[in-house]
Amino acid sequence: MTTMPCLVLAGHIPALPAVVSAEQLSRILQSLERNLLTPIPLCFLLGIICTRIHGGIKIPKELYLSIAIFLLMSIGFIGGHELAHEYQMHGVATIWKPALVTLFLGCVTPITSFLVLRYLGGLSVADSAGIAAHYGSTSAVTYAVANSFVEQTQHPANSFLPTLVTILECPGIAIALVLGAALSARERAARAAAVGQPVRESKLGEALYEVVTGQSIMLMAGLLVIGFVSTLFMDPKGFQPFFDFFQSKGMLFRGCLCIFLLEMGLVAGERLSDLVRVGPFLVAFGILMPLLHGFFGVYLGHLAGLNLGGCTVLGAIVASASYIAAPPAVRLTLPEANPTLSITAALAITFPFNIAFGIPIYFEMAKWIGAV
């Protein structure tokens, strides 16, 4: 593992004015082209187009839910298997720094999001905290797409990245909700007193329990443990069929991802009309905040010793916003937050941005920083 002190590393980074030279711009454009003209983003685009022209694609709900389960189980299982190999070869030496960095990022991103939304955007405490909870958490599908992208570019990410996805899922939601619940408690008490009703009890504990025991964490973390334990203790021949099913040379996974992204495109297409309602600030936030968080992820990932693919994927998952785990938790804890704002920002702005443009940009950022 390459561990460079911060100051030495800082010397490798070009000065800011040189950020977008003509050559770098053309590299970014090439990366974008390489990413955009592949089946996964194109399926997403097809979904959007289909919704907008009232086309006839309809993914059965049960298929969509089954694919979501397969993707989460596959990410967890293969991640646990690779983690076991990493552990057998290096112990925890290569893992602890990226894990710590990911936890740190999971704690910082909801706070930066909240501050920007509240003080630059002038949104209410509940809306700011609600949206911050979405941006503090992560999207497993963005991880899957980013991972496919770096594999396609022949720069596979470090094997333990799925572990980092599970680490990133919870803290961001928890911090934003605690922040929002604490700051809005006084407002809520005043409002309740004004109308002469008792203060509604906070559902914070219940919401956090729902997040931790929700489908994405239970399946991904559960299968991670199962993959890890069975790799260490099972006879390799007996283990192979399980590995073949979940890995299937990436074929089943990528095919499922195409179907999933088609459905996501259908949903995002419906949400596009809400863009007018959320206003230009939130549209800008949904694009610029991921770029900033993505840069943090790429840079700190590099400091923690991740490879080029690893930095890219960490950047993408830090930049992504949750649209599965966060929304119910926010609805329970901060009912006065407008769900249209947070779901539209996460699903109709940030998710498409990351899939189409963000991931290649994080890849170029990682190259620029000097990740190998």
Add this chain to the structure above:
Amino acid sequence: MQLYALKLVTVVGETVVMEDIAKEGLKLGASGYTLSEVVGQGSRSARNVIVTGASRTTKCEFVVPTDVAEKILTYVSHTYFEHYAVIAWVADVHVMRGAAYVAG
């Protein structure tokens, strides 16, 4: 055939709060409830999205005596109407085996 006059309370709204409403209904005197997932559109926008749990819609039905129906409607309106996409109504129904709908 002996039929008994009771009230059918129907609450439709965000899935995220519907289990709470069902449980509270039992506490308020209902002997049971029926939950079903539905789709539709209301004044707080379309609620057909299945990707995010927060956007799903559930219908909760209780068959109860009049006093319990009033308690459930009061609870739902005070607790959820302000911030959640929830609607509720009551209708007259005639059921067989009336005793089955009285908790206790």
